[in-house]
Amino acid sequence: EAGVTQSPRYAVLQEGQAVSFWCDPISGHDTLYWYQQPRDQGPQLLVYFRDEAVIDNSQLPSDRFSAVRPKGTNSTLKIQSAKQGDTATYLCASLDRTNTGQLYFGEGSKLTVL
Amino acid sequence: AQKVTQTQTSISVVEKTTVTMDCVYETRDSSYFLFWYKQTASGEIVFLIRQDSYKKENATVGHYSLNFQKPKSSIGLIITATQIEDSAVYFCAMRGHNTNTGKLTFGDGTVLTVKP
Numbered sequence: 001e002a003g004v005t006q007s008p009r010y011a012v013l014q015e016g017q018a019v020s021f022w023c024d025p026i027s028g029h030d031t032l033y034w035y036q037q038p039r040d041q042g043p044q045l046l047v048y049f050r051d052e053a054v055i056d057n058s059q060l061p062s063d064r065f066s067a068v069r070p071k072g073t074n075s076t077l078k079i080q081s082a083k084q085g086d087t088a089t090y091l092c093a094s095l096d097r098t099n100t101g102q103l104y105f106g107e108g109s110k111l112t113v114l
Numbered sequence: 115a116q117k118v119t120q121t122q123t124s125i126s127v128v129e130k131t132t133v134t135m136d137c138v139y140e141t142r143d144s145s146y147f148l149f150w151y152k153q154t155a156s157g158e159i160v161f162l163i164r165q166d167s168y169k170k171e172n173a174t175v176g177h178y179s180l181n182f183q184k185p186k187s188s189i190g191l192i193i194t195a196t197q198i199e200d201s202a203v204y205f206c207a208m209r210g211h212n213t214n215t216g217k218l219t220f221g222d223g224t225v226l227t228v229k230p
Contacts, residue, residue: 031216042118042205042220043159056217089157095216101147101209102161103218110157 002026004106006092012112013082021077021109025094031055033103034067034077035091043091049075082113116141118206120221127196128229134181135191135224137206145211148189150178153203153223162204165189167211196228 005024013019025032031050035043046065047057051072060067064082069075079086089110093103117140127133139148148165163175165182172180181190193200203223209216 033218035220040222042207042222045217045219048217050216091159093159093218101164102149103151104161105159108157 004092004094004104006106006109008109009107010110014114015083016081018080019082021090023075023092023106026104029094029096031095032069032075033093036088037091038088084113087111087113116208116219118208118219118221120206120224122224124225126227126229129196129198131196132194133196135204137189137221139187139208141208143210147209149207150191151205151207153205198228201226201228
């Protein structure tokens with residue numbers, strides 16, 4: 001079974017540039033999460049979806065961050081006008097409701113904003 | 115709102131010994147799940163073990179076990195017979211049982227170093 005796939009693995013931007021991260025969850029997982037993990041910190045939830053619906057985006061900086069999951073499968077997280085404070089690893093995860101209730105994480109997309 | 119606190123920033127042990135990592139949590143949910151995840155040097159995050167709040171018995175998986183003290187809102191991770199490859203960052207996390215609160219909240223992690 002394929003795991004959670006993310007791309008790109010790395011991105012380096014100047015402040016003010018935009019970037020999009022893509023995530024393909026495990027097939028059959030209806031719940032998808034985007035987390036931001038700054039260096040030496042735990043993952044912090046940005047947004048999560050059940051199917052195509054946003055369940056919680058209260059921690060998403062809405063002025064520059066956006067996330068979509070139009071068909072309830074793949075998802076895209078976009079950062080417009082990036083700032084140095086956005087430097088972090090962006091993690092996508094999908095939820096296995098039926099078994100242990102655990103999240104399966106992708107390898108992450110490491111963003112550096114210069 | 116949920117909150118998870120790991121007070122130990124780092125722990126160093128000699129291999130083959132037992133280590134305990136602490137975690138306390140805050141929640142208003144009456145039923146919830148508690149998890150421990152491990153993040154390796156490559157950045158990969160993997161699930162280790164889960165405790166359901168309504169279960170009194172402590173969960174055990176392989177050489178991982180939990181010390182669940184519900185009155186203290188505490189869920190400690192115990193690793194017995196540690197190995198060099200157990201060196202990693204360990205995160206405690208929790209999720210409400212309500213299907214509308216599927217948000218998983220993490221602590222800031224404890225760095226475990228296992229030395230020969």
